[in-house]
Amino acid sequence: MRPHPGTDGGLPASLPMGTADVAYHLAMGGRPLPTGLVFGFSGRAPALDAVRARVAERAHRIPALRYRIARDRTAFSRVDRIAVEHHVHEAWLPGDDDGSGAGRLMLSRPMGGDDRPPWDVWLVHGPTGGHSLCYRTDHTFQDGVGAAHTARALLDDDPRGGPAPHRRAWPTARGLAGALGDVAASLRPSAKPAFDLPGSGRTGMCQAVVPLARVRAVGRAHGATVNDVFLAALAHATGTWHAKNTGSPHPPLPVAVPMSVRGPGEECAPGNRIVVARVLLPCDAPSPHHALERIKERTTVLRTSRQRDALRLLLTAGPRTVGARVGTRMVHGRTVAGPASSVNFGAALVHQGSTARRAVVYSGLGAGIRCVTTLTSQHDTACLALMYDEALSTADELPDLWLAGLLELERS
Structure with missing residues (x-):
C-alpha cells in the first residue's frame, strides 16, 4: 500500500503515483485534465486580496497542495514554497446568467506548468452581484472527493466535514x-x-x-x-x-x-x-x-x-x-x-461569512x-x-x- 501523508507536517519528498493516477496520465498523454468544484454565491464578492490571504494561511498545511506532478517519473514531488500569487486569480463573467459560465471558464483556461503544484483558485464575478469561488486541479493528481475535501480545508470558514470516508472490507x-x-x-x-x-x-x-x-x-x-x-x-x-x-x-x-x-x-x-x-x-x-x-x-x-x-x-x-x-x-x-x-x-461552504448557494463538481473530457x-x-x-x-x-x-x-x- 502506498503511503499517504497526514497533516502533521511530515511530508515525504516524493510519492509514487497510484494506479488510478497513472491511468489518467496514460489516458491524457501527460496533458492536464481540469477538474474541481465551483461554489456559487449571492451578494457581494470578497476582495481578491482576502481570498489570497486565506489561501496563503492554509495551503502549506494541506498535503494535496504541496506536491507537483513529476510526469517523467510518474511521481509527485514535494514543493517547499507556494507562491500564492501564481495560484489565486480573478475573472469577470457579466453574461453568466445560468451560473455555468465559471465552470466553462475553468475547463477552457490553461493550467499552470509542471514546475508548481497543479491547482488554482479563482474568484469569478458574475452578473447582478453574484460570484463564484472555484477550486481547480488536474485529475491526474486528485479525484472529485479529494478535491471536495481540499476545497473545504482551503476555503471554508469552519473546514470540517465533507464526504464520508470509505471503510474498507473484504469483497464477496x-x-x-x-x-x-x-x-x-x-x-x-x-x-x-x-x-x-x-x-x-x-x-x-x-x-x-x-x-x-x-x-x-x-x-x-x-x-x-x-x-x-x-x-x-x-x-x-x-x-x-x-x-x-x-x-x-x-x-x-x-x-x-x-x-x-x-x-x-x-x-x-x-x-x-x-x-x-x-x-x-x-x-x-x-x-x-x-x-x-x-x-x-x-x-x-x-x-x-x-x-x-x-x-x-x-x-x-x-x-x-x-x-x-x-x-x-x-x-x-x-x-x-x-x-x-x-x-x-455535505454542509454548505461558508467563505468569509457568505454561504454558497450551490456546489458543482466539473471535469474535462x-x-x-x-x-x-x-x-x-x-x-x-x-x-x-x-x-x-x-x-x-x-x-x-x-x-x-x-x-x-x-x-x-x-x-x-
Whole structure:
C-alpha cells in the first residue's frame, strides 16, 4: 500500500503515483485534465486580496497542495514554497446568467506548468452581484472527493466535514466476479449510438439546480438512494433525447460510475483514490420508474458484494502499469459514454461569512469520452452538471429532460 501523508507536517519528498493516477496520465498523454468544484454565491464578492490571504494561511498545511506532478517519473514531488500569487486569480463573467459560465471558464483556461503544484483558485464575478469561488486541479493528481475535501480545508470558514470516508472490507465472491466481469466488458466496444460521433475538441457545459429534498423524497418513496435516482433520471433523459432526435430507442448505455476508496486520514492526500463500476443505464425502459427499478438491482449488487473493494484489490494486485492499462480501458470512449458521478459535499461552504448557494463538481473530457455527468449535493441543493463535446449539438437539452424524469418519478 502506498503511503499517504497526514497533516502533521511530515511530508515525504516524493510519492509514487497510484494506479488510478497513472491511468489518467496514460489516458491524457501527460496533458492536464481540469477538474474541481465551483461554489456559487449571492451578494457581494470578497476582495481578491482576502481570498489570497486565506489561501496563503492554509495551503502549506494541506498535503494535496504541496506536491507537483513529476510526469517523467510518474511521481509527485514535494514543493517547499507556494507562491500564492501564481495560484489565486480573478475573472469577470457579466453574461453568466445560468451560473455555468465559471465552470466553462475553468475547463477552457490553461493550467499552470509542471514546475508548481497543479491547482488554482479563482474568484469569478458574475452578473447582478453574484460570484463564484472555484477550486481547480488536474485529475491526474486528485479525484472529485479529494478535491471536495481540499476545497473545504482551503476555503471554508469552519473546514470540517465533507464526504464520508470509505471503510474498507473484504469483497464477496460475487464482488470479485463482478469486478472481473466489468474488466472483461471493457475489452470490447459498446453500442452507444447517441455518443459515437467524431469529437470536435470543444467542451460545453450546462446544468440544472433542484432542491435536494425532492431527490431524497423520491429515493425514500422507492427504496432508492440519491445516486439511484440520479442515474434513473439520467437514463430516462438520454433515452428521450435520443428518440426525439432519431425516432429510435437507445440501447442500454454503459457509463462508468466512480466510487471513492479514500479512507479515514486520506481526505486531503494527493492522488486519486477511486475505482469505477460499469453500469448500464436503462435508456430503453418504458418509464423512469422502470429505469429506477433496474438501476436499484445493479447498485444493490454493487453494495452488498462490496465490488468497490474487489476492484481496488484487483487493480492494485500487480504492477501499477498493468492496473493502469486496465483502468484506461474501463473509462474510455470505446466502451462507455463517460463517467456519471454523484458527490455529496455535505454542509454548505461558508467563505468569509457568505454561504454558497450551490456546489458543482466539473471535469474535462479525455480518452474519447463525449460526456461527463455529475450530481453534486450541498446542504439543501443538488446541481446536475453536464460536460459534453460540442459535437453533441443538442446535449444542452439533457438537464431539462433529467428534471422531467425526476418529476415523473415524483408522480409514480
